Amino acid sequence: MSVWQGREIRRHGRPRPGVAAFVLAAAVMAAVPPSVTLAQDPPAGPLPQYGDLIEGGGEGLLIADELIYDREARTVTASGGVEIFYRGRRLYAERLTYNEATGAVDAHGNVTLVDEAGNAVYATGLSIDGDLRDGIAEGVAARIGPQAKVAGARMKRTEGRLTVIERAVYSPCNVCEENPTPFWQIKARTVTHDLERKVIAYEDPQLEIMGTPVAWLPYFEHPDPSVKRQSGFLLPSFFSSSSLGYGASVPYHLVLAPNRDVTLTPQFLSDEWPVLGVEYRERTQTGQFRLEGTGTIADIEDGLGNTTSSDAFRGALFGDGRFALGDTATWGFDLELTTDDTFLRRYRISSDDRLASRLFAERFGDREFWSASALYFQGLRQTDKPGLTPIVLPFLEYANALDGRVLGGEITVEASALALTRTDGSDTYRLSGTVGWERRFLIDNGLVFTGFGSLRTDLYQVMEGADPLNPATDLATDTTFRVVPTVGAEVSWPLFRPGGRVDQVLEPIVQLVVSPYGTDDPGIPNEDSASFEFDETNLFAKDRFPGIDSVEPGPRINVGVRYTAFAGNIGSAEVTFGQSFRLKDAMVFTAASGLRDQSSDYVGRIALNWQDNFSLVHRFRLNRDDLSYERAEVGIRGGPDWWRSSATYVKLTGDPAVAGLTAREEFNLGTDLQIDNNWAVRGGWRRDLDASRSVEAGAGLFYADECLEVELSVRRRFTRDRDIEPSTSLNLRINLLTLG
Structure with a gap:
């Protein structure tokens, strides 16, 4: 019998007293596995790092306080802080015996076995083969991934991938000593973890909630926590609605391939046909795409409650895709379609009242951009007329900031082409093409002077049909050519005042823009x-119209x-305030826009931020005569980290000259209360102050911990739109974490 006593060595700068290291290589002593060499003394020079040994294929490492080799019994016994690292697997124990004749390793005392994936098995005793792959243990517990735990009476591991635990939980x-029963657990005759398939399977499983059995199945399996995607049922959700029933x-x-999957979502309703999603x-090799369809069979009603279609198919199709065309170009699509106006809101899919689908290709260079697209729109409001809704095919855009400079300024070139057609209205x-020039000067006293100019040409071909903005008026077939020159200058003077506690910047700005009169031809429809809305964001715009048709x-x-x-x-605090002046009234603007007269309304914005706990934003447009609000928007958000609340107030003046732009005044309130680390309450309320009625309100109670997520929420919709009645819905979602 030979005895080796370990001596102190250092590993990663951490002293371990009484350690003997054994480098695993070709067999030097018959008592160790064929790939292990036993060194009597630590090798000269620095010892191999753990990571090198673990990743070294045929290498490994054994560490212990004491090693005894019995030549007659052909056994090696290691004791005192035993650690084995072998081909990505690790074993820890207080005492270990290796039998050369059987090739078995018996470990005792606080045994821990960790596999290549990081899963761990804990036992008082373990018998395993020399490769640390297959073995058995009594009275075991296992950790799968970072959180999942299994305990059982007996464990057997075979094929290096199957871990079977009997009479398992x-x-x-x-859990803790005061509360040893987990909130939920699955008891089973056996629990099998398959490392190759990455699934956890149960025979005769029984689900218990707070120690009470609630469900039983003969067999059940789910992905282990390391799996991102795998076929199977996802967790259900339940709801009750006064309009749809339970x-x-x-x-x-369903995982079709590593790069493809499909999710089927049937929604069963007590009062209507099921809805299938x-x-x-x-x-793909160049990008990715998604398609999502939803459909059912149901009646369609008008605003008077009359059935316009019985047992009709009602559905929607949404999707998007993005694909590379070389290094700088892409193409893609956005898809938003529905069979009728109210399907999305009735079945709680979306609250949008206008849908837009697009097919496009575009390229971004260092100073150049081009795009080609086609657009299709679908209006879902009761006042929308499908025949007047346009189809845009094609819409071409090009922009380039030229490398060379002219008179010290930058030259930009923009061009576009558009074809817009309708089934009922005018086409x-x-x-359009624009050449622009801009140069900025910085004067010694801090003044910033910017000069700019542009020349735009537009060619229109309008085909006879109803004016989209005034369907009662027809537009005649006509060709119009327009030239729009613009020149101007802007002077700003940023004044900086440093302070001990507050730094301030004051910047007055004056901008002059000159364009000709008479550029708005009545034969050009405003598409x-x-x-349009006049506010602080376009106060210094060279042309405040967002498009090309109006100038x-x-x-x-x-x-x-x-x-x-x-x-x-x-x-911090920010304030913007200003006004616009012109030589004579601009009839191209509506009377309610605040820009038609020689002196415009006042526009501005005030923003206050106090650390991360409070913010206030106030945007406004004030009547130039009496300073009354033509537009007001106030948003407040604040509170401590555990209680965040927000309130928004919006007041808009209607514009009879613009279809759909009606007076609006509403109030929104939201709150998010984090009661503790697990419980939270969230709620919201929206009220139409013009009509003196609530639009919608909702509240929810949320719970989350390391193994459970629960959401219980209620929502009330107060408005009515054709077959969408005011309704109340109650929603319940329970997620047992790690089960999928």
Whole structure:
């Protein structure tokens, strides 16, 4: 019998007294596995790092306080802090015996076996083969992934991949001496973890909630926590709705390939036919795409409660895709379609009242951009007329900032082409091109001077049909050519005042823009600039219309000031305020826009931020005569980390000249209360102050811990739209973590 006593060595800078290291290589002594060499003394020089030995294929490492080799019995006994590292597997024990004749390793005392995936088995005793792959143990516990735990009477591991635990209990929930019963657990005759398939399978499983049996199955399996995607049922959700009845959603996820999957989501309703949802996802060599369809069979009603279609198919199709075309170009699509106006809102899919589908290709260079697209729109409001809704095919855009400079300034080139058609209204075909110039000067006293100019040409071909903005009026077939020159200058003077606690910046700005009168031809329909709003974001815009069809005419001066204060980590304040002046009234703007008269309304924005606990944003447009609000928007958000609340107030003046732009005044309230680490309450309320009625309200109770997520929420919708009645819905979602 030979005895080796370990001596102190250092590993990763950490002293381990009484350690003998054994480098695993070709067999030097018959008592160790064929790939292990036993060194009597630590090798000269620095010892191999653990990671090198673990990843070294045929190498390994054994560490112990004492090693005894019995030549007659052909056994090696290691004791005192035994650690074995072998081909990614690790074994820890207080005492270990290796038998050369049987090739078995017997470990005793606080045994821990960790496999290549990081899963661990804990036992008082373990018998395993020399490769640390297959073995048996009594009275075991196992950790699968970072959280899942299994305990059982006996464990058997075979084929290096199957771990079978008998009379087992599975749960990711934490327990303690005061509360030894997990919130939920699965008891089974056997629990098998398959490392190759990455599944956990149960024979004769029984689900218990707080120690009470609630469900039983003859067999059940689910992916282990390391799996991102695997076929199987996803967790169901339940709800009750006063308009749809009781409902349950039971999704099934099907993995077709590593780059493709599909999710089937049947939604069963007590008062109507089921609703089926299908989502398909795929990654390709150049990109990825997603298609999501939903459909059912149901009646369609008008605003008077009359059935317009019986047992009709009602559904929607959504999707998106993005694909590379070389290094700088992409193509893709966005898809939003539905069979009728109210399907999305009635079946709680989306609250959108306008859908847009797009097919496009685009390229971004260092200073160049081009795109080609086709667009299809679908209006879902009761006042929308499908025949007047346009189809855009094609829509071509090009922009380039040239490398060379002219008179010290930058030259930009923009061009676009558009074909817009309707089934009932007029059709429009447009070509447009713009050349722009801009140069900025910094004067010694801090003044910033910017000069700019542009020349735009537009060619329109309008085909006879109803005016989309005024369907009662027909537009005649006509060709129009328009030239729009614009020149201007802007002067700003940023003044900086440092302070001990507050740094301040005050920047007055004056801008002069000159364009000719008479650029708005009555034969050109306003397709892209009808939705317009004067606010602080376009106070200094060279042309405040968002599109090309309408042009802001005549000379105008825009005057404003920006003020910013920074108080270190305490907070900040920002103020923008200004007004626009022109030589004569601009009839191209509506009377309610605030821009038609020689002096515009006042526009501005105030923003206050106090650390991370409070913020206030106030955007406004004030009547130039009496300073009354034409537009007001106030948003407040704040509170401690455990209780965040927000409130938003919006007041808009209606514009009879713009379809759909009606007066609006509403209030929104939201709150998020984190009661403790597990419990939270969230709620929201939206009220129409113009109509003195609530629009919708909802609240939810949320619970989350290491093994469970529960959401219980209630939502009330107060509005009515054709077959969408005011309704109340109650939703319940329970997620037993690690089960899928």
